Amino acid sequence: MRIWIEKQKYLIDFTISSLARRKVKNVGLLCLYTLIVFLLASVMLFTQALRREAAASLAGAPDVIVQRMVAGRHDLIPPDYIGKLGGLRGVRKTEGRLWGYYYDPFLRANYTVMAPPSGGEDGVSTGQVAVGQEVARRIGLTRNAKIALTAYSGETVWFTVAKLLTRESELLTADLVLMSEEDFRSFFGYPAGQYTDIALTVTNPQEVHNLAGKIANRLPDSRVILREEILRTYESIFNWREGVVLMLLSGAVIAFAIFALEKASGLSSDEKREIGILKAIGWETGDVIKMKFWEGCLISLTAFLLGYTAAYLHVFRFAAALFEPVLKGWSTLYPDFELVPTLDGFELATLFFFTVFPYALATIVPIWRAAVTDPDSVMRGSL
Amino acid sequence: MIELSGVRKAFNQGRPNEFWALNGIDLNIAPQQATVFFGPSGSGKTTLLTVVGCLARPTVGRVRLKDRDISGLPERFLTGLRRRTFGFIFQQFNLIRGLSAIENIMLPAYPLGGDWRELKERAEFLLDSLRLSHRRTARVEWLSGGEQQRVAIARALINDPEVLIADEPTANLDTALSMEFLGILETLAGQGRSILLTSHDPLVVESAVVRRVVTLRDGQIVGDR
Numbered sequence: 001m002r003i004w005i006e007k008q009k010y011l012i013d014f015t016i017s018s019l020a021r022r023k024v025k026n027v028g029l030l031c032l033y034t035l036i037v038f039l040l041a042s043v044m045l046f047t048q049a050l051r052r053e054a055a056a057s058l059a060g061a062p063d064v065i066v067q068r069m070v071a072g073r074h075d076l077i078p079p080d081y082i083g084k085l086g087g088l089r090g091v092r093k094t095e096g097r098l099w100g101y102y103y104d105p106f107l108r109a110n111y112t113v114m115a116p117p118s119g120g121e122d123g124v125s126t127g128q129v130a131v132g133q134e135v136a137r138r139i140g141l142t143r144n145a146k147i148a149l150t151a152y153s154g155e156t157v158w159f160t161v162a163k164l165l166t167r168e169s170e171l172l173t174a175d176l177v178l179m180s181e182e183d184f185r186s187f188f189g190y191p192a193g194q195y196t197d198i199a200l201t202v203t204n205p206q207e208v209h210n211l212a213g214k215i216a217n218r219l220p221d222s223r224v225i226l227r228e229e230i231l232r233t234y235e236s237i238f239n240w241r242e243g244v245v246l247m248l249l250s251g252a253v254i255a256f257a258i259f260a261l262e263k264a265s266g267l268s269s270d271e272k273r274e275i276g277i278l279k280a281i282g283w284e285t286g287d288v289i290k291m292k293f294w295e296g297c298l299i300s301l302t303a304f305l306l307g308y309t310a311a312y313l314h315v316f317r318f319a320a321a322l323f324e325p326v327l328k329g330w331s332t333l334y335p336d337f338e339l340v341p342t343l344d345g346f347e348l349a350t351l352f353f354f355t356v357f358p359y360a361l362a363t364i365v366p367i368w369r370a371a372v373t374d375p376d377s378v379m380r381g382s383l
Numbered sequence: 384m385i386e387l388s389g390v391r392k393a394f395n396q397g398r399p400n401e402f403w404a405l406n407g408i409d410l411n412i413a414p415q416q417a418t419v420f421f422g423p424s425g426s427g428k429t430t431l432l433t434v435v436g437c438l439a440r441p442t443v444g445r446v447r448l449k450d451r452d453i454s455g456l457p458e459r460f461l462t463g464l465r466r467r468t469f470g471f472i473f474q475q476f477n478l479i480r481g482l483s484a485i486e487n488i489m490l491p492a493y494p495l496g497g498d499w500r501e502l503k504e505r506a507e508f509l510l511d512s513l514r515l516s517h518r519r520t521a522r523v524e525w526l527s528g529g530e531q532q533r534v535a536i537a538r539a540l541i542n543d544p545e546v547l548i549a550d551e552p553t554a555n556l557d558t559a560l561s562m563e564f565l566g567i568l569e570t571l572a573g574q575g576r577s578i579l580l581t582s583h584d585p586l587v588v589e590s591a592v593v594r595r596v597v598t599l600r601d602g603q604i605v606g607d608r
Binding site: 002003004005006007008009010011014017020021270273274277278279280281282283284285286287375 | 438458459462463465466471473477478479480481482486490491493494495496497498499538542
């Protein structure tokens with residue numbers, strides 16, 4: 001066993017010196033390899049962190065949302081609907097919600113405007129608003145600043161910024177403006193007693209599907225949205241975006257794969273000569289293959305570790321600056337927030353499998369071909 | 384020690400350019416003496432050396448090493464046998480560029496996996512005995528022809544082989560360096576090693592260290608003295 005370990009040490013030692021002797025070529029390959037791993041890992045880490053963030057943020061969302069549909073379009077909820085739903089078995093709490101969109105012609109962006117339940121932690125008084133971080137950043141708002149918004153009637157309404165919404169919730173609140181129910185109704189001309197939709201809290205979350213069926217029976221003109229469906233929608237949005245970015249990157253990945261395979265599958269005359277010499281002085285074919293295998297492993301593992309670490313820092317320390325516009329947010333006001341660092345073993349293994357293994361294996365065939373040639377060619381100087 | 388019977392060696396067998404480099408060699412090489420394969424270019428000297436040194440297998444015939452038939456041994460066993468028994472000095476030296484003299488010398492011992500300190504001590508001893516200590520960390524491409532050859536000799540000796548094989552060892556050396564090489568050979572022969580050389584250099588053939596000269600022509604032995 002000791003001899004085996006010593007032998008591996010010698011082989012690795014020789015491998016490292018062999019890599020150092022072809023410094024330019026190997027450093028070039030390493031840089032390119034690292035870049036590819038960095039790009040792929042960045043996309044994977046970022047979308048995975050966004051999915052987690054969305055799931056965490058939606059944890060406090062209502063179990064069920066009911067909207068009224070008229071001619072296939074979302075319409076206001078009549079006053080009696082809340083009472084009808086409150087009577088259903090399994091419903092713990094019903095709450096009418098008021099929300100809409102406000103287009104800011106100066107920023108050329110839509111804000112999401114909501115009226116939070118009065119008395120809640122996000123509740124605001126009449127004449128006041130609470131704004132999301134990105135809205136505040138773009139307009140330059142601070143606490144107690146004044147903001148002018150144009151109501152449905154064309155009248156300019158001034159609000160005082162009572163609060164900036166927390167950075168922790170920025171993924172969902174970046175473009176949000178909260179105002180009191182009274183202000184909301186007068187600002188948008190909303191009829192009294194009517195709501196945008198109804199939020200339900202259920203007694204047993206396992207029963208949401210049954211409850212959805214009951215709601216559909218009782219209010220046939222309604223659309224029932226479950227929290228898990230919203231989460232699925234977010235997931236599919238991020239999956240779709242991840243897919244698009246990966247597709248765009250696939251050109252670079254394929255180009256690298258061709259380059260790496262060509263590098264791995266062909267040997268320079270210098271390398272062939274070296275293999276011949278090693279065989280002639282007593283190295284076995286297996287020793288030569290092991291040495292070259294170590295070489296492939298060292299390059300691919302180093303590139304993987306460097307690329308993955310760089311991607312980790314890029315995503316979790318520098319807010320994924322490269323992919324932010326493509327992968328994050330859903331309005332023109334992009335949230336700016338720090339993602340919680342997470343590692344997914346499965347994604348890590350997948351990336352490892354598709355980047356390290358192919359390269360390490362691709363090096364074996366040409367080495368084997370060269371290593372089985374007769375060592376007497378060295379004696380003749382024909383290598 | 385080494386016995387060849389009816390050995391023939393073909394290249395490109397079955398092709399239009401088939402060529403028989405050895406044509407029925409019967410030879411018995413005794414231990415602890417220096418033997419030279421002598422002959423003009425293309426006479427089969429190097430091919431004979433590769434067959435004797437287990438670098439190549441004969442196409443026809445048998446090779447016996449210490450009464451053991453090694454003609455049909457699988458490559459792995461043949462490599463092990465070669466590593467234990469033979470040390471090679473190639474005409475072009477075949478040192479690995481970019482490595483230092485001492486690293487080149489230690490290379491044949493790597494697959495054996497011995498203790499690193501012992502290996503280094505052995506390599507340093509060889510460097511010292513070949514008057515190369517001052518060049519131990521120099522990259523081999525920076526060494527002179529004579530120094531490169533001495534590194535090649537040290538590399539051939541690192542596994543303490545019984546037989547030293549050298550192909551045209553003086554072909555790239557001037558007279559002074561050739562004489563120096565023959566001096567080293569004399570020392571090695573004095574240590575009881577068997578030495579097999581190919582050469583068409585009269586300086587080597589007529590040297591005092593050489594005990595036997597086997598003359599080849601067209602792949603056949605035409606003289607043995």
